[in-house]
Amino acid sequence: MRKKITTSLLITCMILLSCKAQNHSVTEKNSPVADSTLVYENNKVIGKISQPTTYNCKACYRISNSKIGNIKIKVPVSNRVINNQSLLEQDFAIDKIATNGNNTVIKYSSTSSSKAYEMEVSKDYIVRLLTYSYGSKDIKIGENDYESFQANSICQSEKKIKIKDAITLNDGYVFTNKDCFDCPVKYTIEECIANKKKGVKMNWE
Numbered sequence: 001m002r003k004k005i006t007t008s009l010l011i012t013c014m015i016l017l018s019c020k021a022q023n024h025s026v027t028e029k030n031s032p033v034a035d036s037t038l039v040y041e042n043n044k045v046i047g048k049i050s051q052p053t054t055y056n057c058k059a060c061y062r063i064s065n066s067k068i069g070n071i072k073i074k075v076p077v078s079n080r081v082i083n084n085q086s087l088l089e090q091d092f093a094i095d096k097i098a099t100n101g102n103n104t105v106i107k108y109s110s111t112s113s114s115k116a117y118e119m120e121v122s123k124d125y126i127v128r129l130l131t132y133s134y135g136s137k138d139i140k141i142g143e144n145d146y147e148s149f150q151a152n153s154i155c156q157s158e159k160k161i162k163i164k165d166a167i168t169l170n171d172g173y174v175f176t177n178k179d180c181f182d183c184p185v186k187y188t189i190e191e192c193i194a195n196k197k198k199g200v201k202m203n204w205e
Contacts, residue, residue, distance in 0.1 A: 037062055039077050039088045049077070052085045061168065062090060066097050068104045068121055072166040092117075092169045103127065108169055115171065126161040129173050130154070132189055137182040139204045149204050154192055155180040 037049040041060045047053045049062060057078050064073040073094070080089040089111065096107040100120060109116045113133070120128035137151040155175040183192035184204055195202065 047088050050087055050089065053079070053088050054086065055079075055088075057088065060088065064094060066094060068097070068106075068167070071121070071124075071163060073106065074166050074168040076168065076170060091171075094169075106167070106169070110171065117169070117171075119167070119169070121163070121167065124163050126163060126167070128156065128158050129161075129175075130156045130189075130193075131171070131173065131175075134185070135182075137204075150185045151182045152185055152189065152192065153180065153182055154189065156193060 038045050039047045039049060039057075039060050039062055041057065046055050046057075046060060060077040061074040062077055064075055066073055075094070076091040077088050078091055079086045081087075082089075091111060092108045093111055094106065094108045095116075098105050098107070103120050103122045106119045106121070107117070108119075115131060115133040118128070118130040119126055120130075132152050132154045135151055135153055136148050137153075138146040138148050141147050155173075157173065157175055157179050181192075181196055183189075183195075184202055187195065187202070192202075194200075
């Protein structure tokens with residue numbers, strides 16, 4: 001009987017340890033930012049994430065736990081009114097940081113909209129910027145006749161931007177009209193970009 005109880009306790013401990021390990025192996029987006037996470041403005045600490053504040057943020061940010069080499073990643077923070085209280089909340093969540101050859105790709109998303117982003121970094125330069133969001137597009141199917149289709153609005157730029165001491169995630173990138181296009185949702189984002197480069201006509205049916 002004692003042997004059965006001991007075996008049962010060991011199995012229970014293993015299950016608990018396994019669950020704990022799984023809870024720690026999540027992305028930064030899914031991990032709630034601790035209340036102890038500091039918020040800065042001009043290198044000065046002005047508060048902490050998710051805590052009530054009377055401070056009016058103009059250019060606030062938190063420093064991500066992730067880095068690219070020695071380059072820090074700054075995540076913009078702004079005031080959000082929740083339950084009639086002004087809280088400091090991050091504007092973006094880092095979904096994934098991955099390698100692409102010798103480059104590093106930061107994938108992140110807005111915490112207040114459906115927009116998603118990719119930033120590709122090579123040494124001291126940002127070499128590619130991508131943003132996309134879900135929506136719809138009206139396509140002409142006849143004389144004065146249009147039909148609305150589900151679509152992703154995509155913008156991509158491959159200009160080199162010098163990195164100084166840190167990368168700041170933001171939504172203020174400047175794209176030209178030729179950088180942006182709409183694509184049917186039946187294609188993946190990668191397929192949309194590849195088709196546009198090849199001049200393949202999109203099928204909206």
